[in-house]
Amino acid sequence: MSLRSTHAKNMLRLRLFVAGEGPNSAAALRNLRRVLAAHPSVPAELEIIDVLKHPVRALDDAVLVTPTMIKLGPVCERRIIGSLSDTEALRALLGLSRE
């Protein structure tokens, strides 16, 4: 999925903290991408941070466990932990309705 920098106001800005190729991390990324792919009209920007490579970034965002996804915007910041296997919860958090 391509990241888009236009429509800054409505854009979903996401940050996913993973631990290497850990199975839950991989599953979280997979699940997130699947949901985003289901809403191609929603612009989104996803930053993936491997805490094994960049542990300081985890401290910066006060991330204690991986995988953790932070929705930076729009509107307020939201966090979700785990493999993102609960698709409904993920969709609700991202403010995406069924299409």
Added chain:
Amino acid sequence: MTLGIEPATELETLRRRLAEAEQTIQALAGGEIDAITAPLLTTPLLLHRAQEELRRSEKKYRQIVDTAREGIWVIDDQARTTFANRALENMLGCEPGEMLGRSVFDFVDQDEWARTAQGLERRRRGVAERQDQKHIHKDGSAVWVLMEASPLSDDAGHYTGALAMVTDVTERRRAEDALRASEERYRLLFDNNPLPIWLTDLDFSRFLAVNQAALQLFGYERAEFLALSLSQLLSSAELDEVRENIAEMAVEGVHHANRRPLKKNGEVVEVAITSQTFVIDARRVALVIARDMTERNRLEAQLAQSRKMEAIGILAGGVAHDFNNLLSIMVTYTAFALDALKQGDPLRADIEQVAKAGDRAVSLTRQLLAFSRQQILEPVVIDLNATVASIEPMLRRLLGESIDMSLVSEPSLGRVSADPGQIEQVIMNLVANARDAMPTGGELTIETANVSVTSATSSTAAGLKQGQHVMLAVGDTGSGMDAITRERIFEPFFTTKGLGKGTGLGLSTVLGIVQQSGGHLELQSELGKGTRFEVYLPRVDRAVAPIPASASGTAVQGGHETILVVEDDEQVLNLTRSILRRNGYDVLVASNGGEAFLISEQHADAIHLLLTDVVMPRMNGRQVAERLAMTRPEMKVLFMTGYTDDAVVRQGVFDADMALLQKPITPEALARRVRAVLDEPRARLRS
């Protein structure tokens, strides 16, 4: 959180935070966490990681093990299967897991149990090895595998079993077996081929292979042959030729040649070879197939020789036939002229010279006919010892004083059927030949023996038929003959004697007489070691015929009977009439059968004798005689002939009870024979 925040919004925020916390706890409890990133940890603490790696690694290996084409087999220290991969199970036709717990002996072919047990024992001692082993598929078929087995042990070093990598080599094995069988077939083709075959390196440094037939041909053992160099097998001239041919062989691939290699015993063997050049292991080699031509070449030479002799014989016989009539006239009128001349007449000496020359010409003609096997033989049963004894004094005179003659006679010698006069001629010629080979004296031996030829010995004397023979040998201690002379010695007009000393017909005559008599002549001679001729005649079981008292020497008696002469040659007819009239006979003449019948009808009185030529146009002498015999049964018949090739005379041997006069006619012989036939008790024509 500030006071400025809308209560409703704040509540909403709190709810969200609570949901997040719940979700976080759920995620933690559900094991959806990979790592904890506490502020104090410099590296994140990974959860499950080691376990996961292990699991993944195991899965990876399991995948490798299961997808491996080779079988993997693990057994415990009791040889029970603790692990078998899919490949191994498939190899042995087992279901997944079916092999577990079962002993290796359940899968190994019974023939291999002892070897397997020994292998396990070596594993127990820590020995790893690879070996072929025969296993049994669940369907009962054989599975050949290559096992690479290594022992397994625990940390303390105790034997815990073994691990083996198993490769199915059944196909390879089958291919090898097929190859072996095919090689075996080719080896059999090579080894048992009746043609001699060998394989040589093209630089001819050595022979690479040789078959049984070749070993037999050359008389070598295999090891001996393979150690030979070509120079031991060929003469140097041939060796050079062979080396020259190598270049040609390289270009053409196939090469044909005739060679004369040497056997181990030094004998030359004539072979026709076909060699094919090709490459084995980057070396150019020639496969040589030989055919032994020795016997064939010998037979061909023999055939060519006998054809030559036959051609000369036909030529000589033809000439002799015409000469006979001419000589009859010359000799007869010369005799008439001598009769007419008084003793002391100056012409007499000259005419006597003509008569002598005529006699010699008659003798030469006889010899030519003898050689060409066209003379008339009158065989009777004789004892060769008696024949030799009767001419012994003559032979001694012939040999002179410088040659000792000894007779070695077999006392119980068998009888033979032959023309006694011709056999005398044979002995005389052989003795004369021996004498000429011993100009400074020597020893001559005449030997007789009974010889029995069975199938086992017949090969040693080529041309000698199986059965009982009587042999007469004449041996000398003279100069002997070389191979070239031996080959040509029986050719007419071939002579080793000086010009004018021999006719070159003596031995040709001997050969002709012996062969016409159904016999065989052998020659053994070596330069400087003398010569030995052996005459073989078929033995007969009949009593010796009484020797007719020789009439020669006594005066010729004439008569007054009536004789009808039938002869197509006018000159011979006149001659015959003259001779008979001079002897007092009444002579009627006819030049053919028709005339003869007419004369017979018109002549009222008796005709005592029919004297007829055998070979005449339209009706031959025998037919004339038979026709006349119907009206004149008491009439006697005497045939004249110079030639044997006609219907009356079969195979050159006249019927024994027919009276026959051989041309050329001489006055004395004719008169004597006519008188003898007239005096016989009864007619001798057999119908």
